[in-house]
Amino acid sequence: MEGKLIETKKPCKLSRLGVERTNQLFGKMDKEITVARLQHPYTGKVDYVFLNKNKNKKYNVKRQSDYRKGVFYLESASVD
Secondary structure: OOOOOOOOOOOEEEEEOOHHHHHHHHOOOOOOEEEEEEOOOOOOOOOOEEOOOOOOOEEEEEEEOOOOOOEEEEEEEOOO
16 A cells, blocks of 8 residues: 655755765765755655756655765666
């Protein structure tokens, strides 16, 4: 049984993580990582992310910054 989808919209600044920094944080990867920096920390549960209302491209949260709870490292995933 699936629960109700709860959608939370947050303004953020998006950028791509460089290859060297991706390898430092996640080990050798061939995937692009998108960094979403929120204006304020977010401590709620996040299952996945859609950026810029593009419901055809889903992102999984690869990591959330421990220091700044408002920084998410996102990896592109296919839409279910």
